[in-house]
Amino acid sequence: MDFTIPEDLEMVRRTARDYFNDRILPVVDKIEEEDEIPPELIKELAEMGFFGLPFPEKYGGVGIGELGYCLVLEELGAAAPFGNLIGAHTGIGAMSIYLGGTEEQKMKYLPDLCAGKKIAAFGLTEPSAGSDAANLQTTAVRKGDKFIINGSKQWITNGNIADVIIVYAVTDKALGARGGVTAFIVEKTFPGFKVGKIDQKMGLRGSHTAELIFEDMEVPAENVLGEFGAGFVTAMKALDVGRIGLAGGAVGGAQKLLEMSIQWAQQRVQFGQPIANNQAIQWMLVDMATKIHAARLMTYNAAWKMDQGQKCTREAAMVKLYASEMACEVADMAVQIHGGIGYMKEYRIERAYRDTRILKIYEGTNEIQKLVIARELLKAGK
Amino acid sequence: MKVAVLVKHVPDTETRIQVKPGDKKINEEGVTYIISPFDEFAMEEALLLRERLGDVQITAVALGPQKATEALRTCLALGADDAILVSDPAFEGADAYVTAKALAAALKGGNYDLILAGKQAVDDDAAYVGTAVAEFLDLPVINLVTKLEVNKAAGTAVAARDLDGYSQVIEVKLPAVFTAQKGLNNPRLPALMGIMKAKKKEIRTLNAQALGLAPNELGAEGAKVEVKEMFVPSKARKNKVLTGAPAETAPELVKLLAEEAKVL
Numbered sequence: 164m165d166f167t168i169p170e171d172l173e174m175v176r177r178t179a180r181d182y183f184n185d186r187i188l189p190v191v192d193k194i195e196e197e198d199e200i201p202p203e204l205i206k207e208l209a210e211m212g213f214f215g216l217p218f219p220e221k222y223g224g225v226g227i228g229e230l231g232y233c234l235v236l237e238e239l240g241a242a243a244p245f246g247n248l249i250g251a252h253t254g255i256g257a258m259s260i261y262l263g264g265t266e267e268q269k270m271k272y273l274p275d276l277c278a279g280k281k282i283a284a285f286g287l288t289e290p291s292a293g294s295d296a297a298n299l300q301t302t303a304v305r306k307g308d309k310f311i312i313n314g315s316k317q318w319i320t321n322g323n324i325a326d327v328i329i330v331y332a333v334t335d336k337a338l339g340a341r342g343g344v345t346a347f348i349v350e351k352t353f354p355g356f357k358v359g360k361i362d363q364k365m366g367l368r369g370s371h372t373a374e375l376i377f378e379d380m381e382v383p384a385e386n387v388l389g390e391f392g393a394g395f396v397t398a399m400k401a402l403d404v405g406r407i408g409l410a411g412g413a414v415g416g417a418q419k420l421l422e423m424s425i426q427w428a429q430q431r432v433q434f435g436q437p438i439a440n441n442q443a444i445q446w447m448l449v450d451m452a453t454k455i456h457a458a459r460l461m462t463y464n465a466a467w468k469m470d471q472g473q474k475c476t477r478e479a480a481m482v483k484l485y486a487s488e489m490a491c492e493v494a495d496m497a498v499q500i501h502g503g504i505g506y507m508k509e510y511r512i513e514r515a516y517r518d519t520r521i522l523k524i525y526e527g528t529n530e531i532q533k534l535v536i537a538r539e540l541l542k543a544g545k
Numbered sequence: 546m547k548v549a550v551l552v553k554h555v556p557d558t559e560t561r562i563q564v565k566p567g568d569k570k571i572n573e574e575g576v577t578y579i580i581s582p583f584d585e586f587a588m589e590e591a592l593l594l595r596e597r598l599g600d601v602q603i604t605a606v607a608l609g610p611q612k613a614t615e616a617l618r619t620c621l622a623l624g625a626d627d628a629i630l631v632s633d634p635a636f637e638g639a640d641a642y643v644t645a646k647a648l649a650a651a652l653k654g655g656n657y658d659l660i661l662a663g664k665q666a667v668d669d670d671a672a673y674v675g676t677a678v679a680e681f682l683d684l685p686v687i688n689l690v691t692k693l694e695v696n697k698a699a700g701t702a703v704a705a706r707d708l709d710g711y712s713q714v715i716e717v718k719l720p721a722v723f724t725a726q727k728g729l730n731n732p733r734l735p736a737l738m739g740i741m742k743a744k745k746k747e748i749r750t751l752n753a754q755a756l757g758l759a760p761n762e763l764g765a766e767g768a769k770v771e772v773k774e775m776f777v778p779s780k781a782r783k784n785k786v787l788t789g790a791p792a793e794t795a796p797e798l799v800k801l802l803a804e805e806a807k808v809l
């Protein structure tokens with residue numbers, strides 16, 4: 164057993180870290196304030212290759228697989244809260260095409276998505292279909308060589324900036340999740356596509372979620388993603404991948420909070436000595452570090468498994484569950500160690516506390532992860 | 546055109562250097578390595594030359610242990626076409642003279658139009674290798690270059706140097722050696738795609754034998770200087786506290802920062 168990260172992936176990670184330190188750290192406060200990522204920055208991220216990390220070179224990707232993707236998201240997680248922009252684009256949006264699309268569709272869409280010339284979104288959630296994703300109300304009806312889609316999606320990350328949106332719609336109500344849901348590759352220019360309200364969120368400033376509205380939206384039949392009726396399977400496969408990437412970001416963010424907490428604990432003097440001298444503080448640091456270590460190894464292992472082509476639905480759910488719980492605990496302890504300053508807007512701890520909370524909700528709530536793991540356990544008997 | 550870029554793998558400038566008592570080299574444990582920053586300027590200039598002139602073949606060359614391939618991989622990721630690692634256990638204890646001699650041997654016969662190097666490596670700060678390589682190859686050298694223009698048709702280059710209080714512009718017939726000074730350019734980071742592509746590019750390793758160097762020309766034996774002692778100076782920190790009204794202490798503080806701390 165060899166846990167060494169391959170040299171090329173290490174180099175990608177180092178380069179990502181240098182880049183984020185250089186170009187993103189100086190603007191994170193501005194992004195927080197203005198709730199907007201500068202378009203030049205997005206362009207630069209794209210040129211560096213950050214929008215096509217896991218995909219093979221033949222589709223214009225960097226070809227570093229899920230493990231490399233996780234390493235980069237880990238670095239991004241340490242620098243800024245908008246890893247989910249890349250996560251929604253790459254991890255579930257473009258990933259749906261990569262996992263579910265025909266060769267023709269991959270060749271048509273992935274190169275522009277990898278190059279960041281186009282941004283992707285993943286449109287599954289609806290007002291009545293959150294955890295119960297099979298309860299979609301959006302319908303698609305065939306009409307000649309087109310499908311007519313009606314309905315709406317909510318809280319779709321990148322919804323307001325996406326050029327290509329994977330829309331999951333019901334094509335056979337009776338079949339439901341078992342063959343009744345089809346995924347469509349929707350371009351924002353298709354007639355009948357509209358972006359609705361853009362949400363005000365608790366955190367993740369700079370990244371936006373939006374409502375998408377489809378009114379008799381016309382989608383060419385060739386834009387059925389992969390097989391007709393296979394939408395639900397594609398969505399679940401993409402989410403497996405997305406969950407591992409999410410864990411990578413959670414680990415990176417937590418690591419940063421640990422480092423900030425160690426530094427603060429050694430610097431802040433109360434009762435005539437640094438607060439780090441108190442075992443109460445030390446033990447919090449210990450818990451943080453230990454859980455980060457566990458989450459990191461779980462993440463790398465799941466990513467590696469995925470790169471080996473092994474099925475890892477169970478691991479992906481476990482990693483997402485554990486890493487997000489870990490990140491929230493770490494954020495909470497970081498605030499505690501920082502005391503009042505940890506609650507103040509001027510310091511990045513407060514922000515991290517808010518930004519971390521979403522990890523337990525999206526890409527399947529943690530309760531849903533437990534449901535997935537339980538199902539796998541009962542099926543396998545171990 | 547052919548351009549060779551000399552790069553050295555050095556401890557990260559942010560590393561806290563440690564020396565074991567009695568040792569004549571730094572303790573390498575836990576040290577992360579980078580390309581010496583002045584060499585990054587040299588590498589970037591080669592890339593810019595290619596962008597301006599089109600057909601430019603870039604070869605990155607490093608002397609060092611196997612680990613120095615990391616520096617070469619970075620150059621390949623940035624866009625170098627190939628790379629040469631000059632490496633042999635016999636180089637242990639080499640000084641800048643031996644290093645330059647070996648690098649010159651590796652470059653000889655390569656028909657490079659330009660050889661670019663950093664003005665000095667940030668680990669030993671010898672500021673010697675670029676010039677000595679030129680000497681061994683019997684080529685002109687222009688040091689501390691802050692601007693470089695190549696006229697391919699004429700086979701010449703014009704380089705600018707910022708000196709203390711004035712600037713100098715020098716024209717030279719190629720081939721020639723140039724050493725890069727801060728201000729020459731802004732080095733880029735490799736695109737992630739480049740890193741993966743670099744995996745497929747070749748790094749040739751040349752040992753002493755391949756370079757045709759005799760044992761007495763290598764390592765400590767061939768060196769012209771000898772390190773007698775190496776230590777981390779003990780920091781006797783002198784804290785100074787200024788007391789008095791801010792209006793009086795502020796100018797005093799500025800004066801001390803400028804003259805004693807030399808940070809202004």
Ligand SMILES: Cc1cc2nc3c(=O)[nH]c(=O)nc-3n(C[C@H](O)[C@H](O)[C@H](O)COP(=O)(O)OP(=O)(O)OC[C@H]3O[C@@H](n4cnc5c(N)ncnc54)[C@H](O)[C@@H]3O)c2cc1C
Binds near residue numbers: 287293364526530
């Ligand atoms: C910032 C943000 C970005 C998002 N981005 C996207 C996106 O890009 N694309 C997309 O499609 N969606 C996106 N979503 C939607 C997200 O995936 C859903 O919010 C999530 O799946 C939960 O659905 P819900 O909010 O409807 O909660 P509900 O399903 O209503 O859940 C409410 C609570 O009930 C629990 N619960 C529900 N069912 C069960 C059960 N069977 N057993 C036990 N507990 C249960 C849940 O765990 C939760 O605690 C995003 C959401 C947010 C907030």
